[in-house]
Amino acid sequence: MESPSSLPAGDLAVAREPERAPESAPAHGNVPDRAWAVLLTVLGVGVLCVAALIVSELWRIGGPAIAHAGLKDFVTRSTWDPTRDLFGAAPYIYGTLVTSAVALVIALPVSLGLALFLTEMAPAAVRSIVSFPIALLAGIPSVVYGLWGLFVLVPVLRKDVEPLLGKTLGFLPLFQGAPIGLGYLAAGVILAIMILPTITSISIEVLQTVPGPLREAALALGATRWEAIRLSVLPYARAGIVGATMLGLGRALGETMAVTMVIGNSPTIRASLFAPGYSLPAVIANEFAEASGELHTGALAALGLLLFAVTVLLNIVARLLVRMSRRGPARVRA
Amino acid sequence: MKPTILVAGLALSLAGAASADKLLINGAGATFPFPIYSKWFSEYNKLHPDIQINYQSIGSGGGIKQITERTVDFGASDAPLSDEQLQKAAGLQHIPTVMGAVVIVWNLPEVKELRILPQTLADIYLGKITRWNDPALARENPHVKLPDAAITVAHRSDGSGTTNIFTDYLSKVSPEWKAGPGRGTSVNWPVGLGGKGNEGVTGVVKQSEGSIGYVELAYANQNKLPTAELKNHDGHWVKATLAGVSAAAAKMPMPDDYRVSITDQPGADAYPIAAFTYLLVYRDQQDTAKGDALLKFIWWAEHQGQKDAAGLDYAPLPASVVHKVEQTLKGMTVNGKPVLASSR
Numbered sequence A: 001m002e003s004p005s006s007l008p009a010g011d012l013a014v015a016r017e018p019e020r021a022p023e024s025a026p027a028h029g030n031v032p033d034r035a036w037a038v039l040l041t042v043l044g045v046g047v048l049c050v051a052a053l054i055v056s057e058l059w060r061i062g063g064p065a066i067a068h069a070g071l072k073d074f075v076t077r078s079t080w081d082p083t084r085d086l087f088g089a090a091p092y093i094y095g096t097l098v099t100s101a102v103a104l105v106i107a108l109p110v111s112l113g114l115a116l117f118l119t120e121m122a123p124a125a126v127r128s129i130v131s132f133p134i135a136l137l138a139g140i141p142s143v144v145y146g147l148w149g150l151f152v153l154v155p156v157l158r159k160d161v162e163p164l165l166g167k168t169l170g171f172l173p174l175f176q177g178a179p180i181g182l183g184y185l186a187a188g189v190i191l192a193i194m195i196l197p198t199i200t201s202i203s204i205e206v207l208q209t210v211p212g213p214l215r216e217a218a219l220a221l222g223a224t225r226w227e228a229i230r231l232s233v234l235p236y237a238r239a240g241i242v243g244a245t246m247l248g249l250g251r252a253l254g255e256t257m258a259v260t261m262v263i264g265n266s267p268t269i270r271a272s273l274f275a276p277g278y279s280l281p282a283v284i285a286n287e288f289a290e291a292s293g294e295l296h297t298g299a300l301a302a303l304g305l306l307l308f309a310v311t312v313l314l315n316i317v318a319r320l321l322v323r324m325s326r327r328g329p330a331r332v333r334a
Numbered sequence B: 001m002k003p004t005i006l007v008a009g010l011a012l013s014l015a016g017a018a019s020a021d022k023l024l025i026n027g028a029g030a031t032f033p034f035p036i037y038s039k040w041f042s043e044y045n046k047l048h049p050d051i052q053i054n055y056q057s058i059g060s061g062g063g064i065k066q067i068t069e070r071t072v073d074f075g076a077s078d079a080p081l082s083d084e085q086l087q088k089a090a091g092l093q094h095i096p097t098v099m100g101a102v103v104i105v106w107n108l109p110e111v112k113e114l115r116i117l118p119q120t121l122a123d124i125y126l127g128k129i130t131r132w133n134d135p136a137l138a139r140e141n142p143h144v145k146l147p148d149a150a151i152t153v154a155h156r157s158d159g160s161g162t163t164n165i166f167t168d169y170l171s172k173v174s175p176e177w178k179a180g181p182g183r184g185t186s187v188n189w190p191v192g193l194g195g196k197g198n199e200g201v202t203g204v205v206k207q208s209e210g211s212i213g214y215v216e217l218a219y220a221n222q223n224k225l226p227t228a229e230l231k232n233h234d235g236h237w238v239k240a241t242l243a244g245v246s247a248a249a250a251k252m253p254m255p256d257d258y259r260v261s262i263t264d265q266p267g268a269d270a271y272p273i274a275a276f277t278y279l280l281v282y283r284d285q286q287d288t289a290k291g292d293a294l295l296k297f298i299w300w301a302e303h304q305g306q307k308d309a310a311g312l313d314y315a316p317l318p319a320s321v322v323h324k325v326e327q328t329l330k331g332m333t334v335n336g337k338p339v340l341a342s343s344r
Helices: A019-028 A031-069 A069-076 A088-122 A124-139 A144-169 A183-210 A212-220 A225-254 A258-264 A280-287 A292-326 B001-019 B034-047 B061-070 B083-087 B118-126 B133-142 B161-173 B175-179 B197-207 B215-221 B244-249 B286-308 B318-328
Strands: B024-027 B051-056 B074-077 B092-107 B152-156 B193-195 B211-216 B227-231 B274-282
Touching: A069 A088, A069 A292, A069 B193, A088 A124, A088 A183, A088 A225, A088 A280, A088 A292, A124 A183, A124 B118, A144 A183, A144 B193, A144 B197, A183 A258, A225 A292, A225 B083, A258 A280, A280 A292, A280 B286, A292 B118, B001 B193, B024 B061, B034 B051, B034 B092, B034 B286, B051 B286, B061 B074, B061 B152, B061 B274, B092 B197, B092 B215, B092 B244, B092 B286, B092 B318, B118 B133, B118 B152, B118 B161, B152 B161, B152 B197, B161 B175, B161 B211, B161 B274, B175 B193, B193 B197, B193 B211, B197 B211, B197 B215, B244 B274, B244 B318, B274 B286, B286 B318
Parallel strands: B024 B051, B024 B074, B152 B193, B152 B211
Antiparallel strands: B074 B274, B092 B211, B092 B274
């Protein structure tokens, strides 16, 4: 795939790369082809069935709890009191969205800058040296991120970063209050580090598909390097970058272990990023094993359903964004 | 390709069946007693190589669910079942195995010893006492200079038996706590930061100066954390020791189902935040071989097994409770026939 133009697309007979081999199957006859198609269809439908089963099962367990609280109250109330069977999910939804937003705000510029640097500016040797540790970041288990966050990041945030932010940007409600360390900010920063490799590596792939002549044309017209990136490279790759961001966002929304270790686990809604909060996956993981009754278990399953709904909703938004911003053939879908 | 997978799967399941000539007993439940249970199972397996006990520490809630549905041979729980839960599992017997306790830890570099009154502890967790130099704390600690600093409260964020014991204690000593957050494995905390597991709470406490938290005694002992002295029911200041925990259950008249809270009990040495952990076993066992082996194992655990407790930082059952459990076990049956009637 390094140089698509050197390979006459469509002429499958001359394609000798092993990954093209399955596509040449039709030439050998119809039976294996049909069998292959049936197998793939079964597997594809199977995936849909699993998703449907998850939703229906969550609904079966969680439905009574939603009915008990009322759907509107379940989503909008902020009291979560299992001993009294009062279940309001608002703090968890809020915490999930806020931490993911913080993560995106931090990770997106860094990832995009990194991807642009590596594809547009850095020599090939640097690219391979830098992209290896980025790929490595993606392989670190989330509990390790959580431990690192708790023992390294949180003290730094509490002693240095949060007091500094409070002093300089303290007029914003976002940066007010006592610096505790554990809270939305810590969770957001950890998530940013976790989704950075996803966004960066997919963006690199996408940027590499931008045809050289586009760039050269811009440069030939007298554009500076930055103008060439801004006017010809980024518009071409925009849809793919949105897709990469959505994949990163998906990971941030669902991350459980690392978040629960640094977010403070307090079901409250606060404007300040310094305050402790809670997230949907974290509360499910925390309370499920020792849930005290049918309703409590049900409410946790309903939270799972909510998380599913939030993810689906954001994916739909992402699809629309991709469709709206589609310019070039680079299409990475979330 | 598909037939190959099928054949391979069949071969695997056959191999699995062939190796299962041992008697395999399955259990599931509480995580708190897992270290001692796994020690017991391996010791017992050495004594009786034909019996293997498999235990999944999935949490008390999961253990109760599985034994209610009879998908395991025994369950385990830190908190006794509620009447409602017990109705769904008719004939289920609680059997206390060992005892645990919850201790108070704090982080003030200057302060090496701390005494806390029950009411003061409740007020701290209610968010009514917010500073370390509050008169309620200063009065009981005249030899210690408590700083003018905010108290950061830490609690468990995961549902846990530890939280259940701790909130049970707070409910007993503070009517306001009972009417407010109440007792449970997860409660609506008025203030504080949540840490996941004992290590999470310890992490919060160790890192935040001026914080206070609660953890299991075993965890505090293994990590050499200093623990606070509490005033017990008889008005004595006590530190958490294994003997003090055992003493908490010694004076109490035990009901036949052992479903009893032993927090804040009388006794000069009794440590006030203590609890049993239980095995959950049906009084009449359906499977002859398994039931026989299971009851004999429990008998062993209640006697020889108790000697392993202290080494793993669990408090052994007091003699009075062991004696009562003996009577209970003798009354239990396998297909209607008692197994341990003549055991001593």
